Amino acid sequence: MDVVVAVGGFPLWFRKTFVDHKQKSPTNLPPLPEVPGLPLIGNLLQLKEKKPHKTFTKWAETYGPVYSIKTGSNTVVVLNSNDVAKEAMVTRFPIISTRKLTKSVKILTHDKSIVGVSDYNEFYKTAKRHMLTHILGPNAQKRNRVYRDALIDNTSDQLHALFKNSPLEAVNYRELFQLGLFGMAMKQTFGEAVESIYVHELGKSMSKHEMVKCLVTDMLVGAIDVDWRDFFPYLSWIPNRDFEKKIEHMGMLRMKVMNSLVQKTRKQSASEEGLQCYLNYLESEEKSLSEKQIQLLLWEVLVATSDTPVVTTEWALYELANDPKRQDRLYEEISRVCGSEKITEEKLPQLPYLYAIFQETIRAYSPIAIVPLRYVCEDTELGGYFVPSGSEVAINIYGCNHDKNVWENPEEWNPERFMEENSDTMELHKSMAFGAGKRVCVGALEAMTISRLTIGRLIQEFEWRLKDGQVDDVDTVGLTSRKLHPMLALIKPRK
Numbered sequence: 001m002d003v004v005v006a007v008g009g010f011p012l013w014f015r016k017t018f019v020d021h022k023q024k025s026p027t028n029l030p031p032l033p034e035v036p037g038l039p040l041i042g043n044l045l046q047l048k049e050k051k052p053h054k055t056f057t058k059w060a061e062t063y064g065p066v067y068s069i070k071t072g073s074n075t076v077v078v079l080n081s082n083d084v085a086k087e088a089m090v091t092r093f094p095i096i097s098t099r100k101l102t103k104s105v106k107i108l109t110h111d112k113s114i115v116g117v118s119d120y121n122e123f124y125k126t127a128k129r130h131m132l133t134h135i136l137g138p139n140a141q142k143r144n145r146v147y148r149d150a151l152i153d154n155t156s157d158q159l160h161a162l163f164k165n166s167p168l169e170a171v172n173y174r175e176l177f178q179l180g181l182f183g184m185a186m187k188q189t190f191g192e193a194v195e196s197i198y199v200h201e202l203g204k205s206m207s208k209h210e211m212v213k214c215l216v217t218d219m220l221v222g223a224i225d226v227d228w229r230d231f232f233p234y235l236s237w238i239p240n241r242d243f244e245k246k247i248e249h250m251g252m253l254r255m256k257v258m259n260s261l262v263q264k265t266r267k268q269s270a271s272e273e274g275l276q277c278y279l280n281y282l283e284s285e286e287k288s289l290s291e292k293q294i295q296l297l298l299w300e301v302l303v304a305t306s307d308t309p310v311v312t313t314e315w316a317l318y319e320l321a322n323d324p325k326r327q328d329r330l331y332e333e334i335s336r337v338c339g340s341e342k343i344t345e346e347k348l349p350q351l352p353y354l355y356a357i358f359q360e361t362i363r364a365y366s367p368i369a370i371v372p373l374r375y376v377c378e379d380t381e382l383g384g385y386f387v388p389s390g391s392e393v394a395i396n397i398y399g400c401n402h403d404k405n406v407w408e409n410p411e412e413w414n415p416e417r418f419m420e421e422n423s424d425t426m427e428l429h430k431s432m433a434f435g436a437g438k439r440v441c442v443g444a445l446e447a448m449t450i451s452r453l454t455i456g457r458l459i460q461e462f463e464w465r466l467k468d469g470q471v472d473d474v475d476t477v478g479l480t481s482r483k484l485h486p487m488l489a490l491i492k493p494r495k
């Protein structure tokens with residue numbers, strides 16, 4: 001019966017999707033430019049490379065900064081310049097704030113139960129307030145400084161030890177920093193960097209390494225897994241159990257590990273009065289959250305903290321290892337300001353070149369390349385075009401950060417572009433990497449501090465050089481523009 005309804009409804013659907021939509025534009029605003037695609041599937045085949053941010057940026061050269069595409073039966077408005085992106089994120093935020101989740105993200109976030117993909121509602125406001133108060137706001141960041149200092153000291157100590165043991169062997173910086181950062185995130189959420197956990201429901205122990213895989217890397221890969229029904233919502237009634245089972249299994253493993261970490265911390269808190277951590281804070285401040293919501297909010301801190309600073313610092317060190325002149329310039333700046341002392345957070349404001357390197361890295365590599373899709377709730381306009389209600393909106397941050405009208409040679413990694421004397425120009429050239437408006441990144445302060453301190457300290461202590469064969473190895477993977485192959489670099493302690 002369902003099949004008959006679907007097939008019988010096809011001509012009507014086709015008319016609605018490809019014909020009516022164009023006719024709906026009111027006369028006073030032009031319709032959006034459209035990227036030509038195929039009937040039924042629209043532009044899906046042109047996007048199969050899994051790097052939509054790059055394809056969108058290329059299309060902007062032909063169709064302009066705002067255009068529409070078809071992903072199956074969905075109309076997606078793609079925004080590729082700072083002006084239109086800000087128009088959507090700030091001016092028209094009330095109309096374009098609802099999230100449109102894919103099936104995998106919906107499953108993994110228990111239908112919007114974390115800050116990052118929640119709609120703009122009471123849950124969002126409460127959860128974000130707690131996150132800022134305990135983890136990411138300026139006061140919380142001051143309290144958490146001890147964890148950051150330990151992270152940087154440990155990273156540096158481990159690199160020195162690696163060099164001492166095998167001076168000619170290239171180091172895999174990512175592996176080492178990722179584990180350290182995850183440990184720091186655990187201290188913030190659970191009060192300690194848990195080295196291993198017995199997961200009762202799985203009947204086995206997990207090392208820190210396995211926890212990173214289960215709670216962070218697998219989740220980021222799962223989040224971009226595609227269910228074909230995302231593109232054909234009218235066929236959602238057709239089961240796709242293999243896909244659902246795979247994602248549900250990932251989500252279930254994650255919840256079991258989170259549950260064990262929560263139970264362990266609760267036991268510890270009962271015996272150790274005054275244990276300061278996000279779990280204890282949430283339980284004492286917010287009685288309305290369910291157990292599942294608490295576990296997901298804790299998980300969000302783990303996954304958000306442990307990823308983008310790794311992506312950013314790895315790309316920055318990759319560029320510096322490949323560019324001795326710029327590496328020397330940064331080293332000289334740090335030496336001039338810090339002398340023989342180790343770089344500290346107090347010194348960061350006096351290190352403009354380090355800041356420029358950070359800014360240029362998040363511009364060029366845009367760790368969050370496309371903002372999670374939003375949904376247009378009523379007819380509106382963007383960039384002077386009519387945008388019908390029901391469209392999805394993809395804000396291509398990578399595209400904004402590679403807009404040739406704003407950035408000279410956008411493909412080039414050139415930190416000097418952020419060193420211009422005139423502060424107005426600097427403001428104008430600020431990248432869109434952290435987003436804008438009410439949903440601007442709440443972790444920007446933490447990300448900036450950790451990334452600058454890590455890059456600064458590792459350049460202060462070591463000379464970096466890429467292992468042979470690493471030059472031009474700039475491919476990315478996953479939700480957050482991670483380097484496809486980990487950087488392998490030769491390091492030499494400076495005198």
Ligand code: HEM
Pocket residue numbers: 115116117128136301304305308309312362366367368371372397432433434435436438439440441442443444446447
């Ligand atoms: C260089 C590093 C980072 C970059 C480039 C980045 C980028 C972004 C962007 C573009 C958004 C906006 C998404 C939107 O408009 O929907 C965002 C939101 C968010 N970021 Fe970051 N982020 C970084 C680091 C972090 C860190 C370290 C954390 C937390 C520990 C974090 C937590 C969040 C959260 C919770 C949101 C959602 C905010 C909201 O919806 O109100 N981010 N981030």
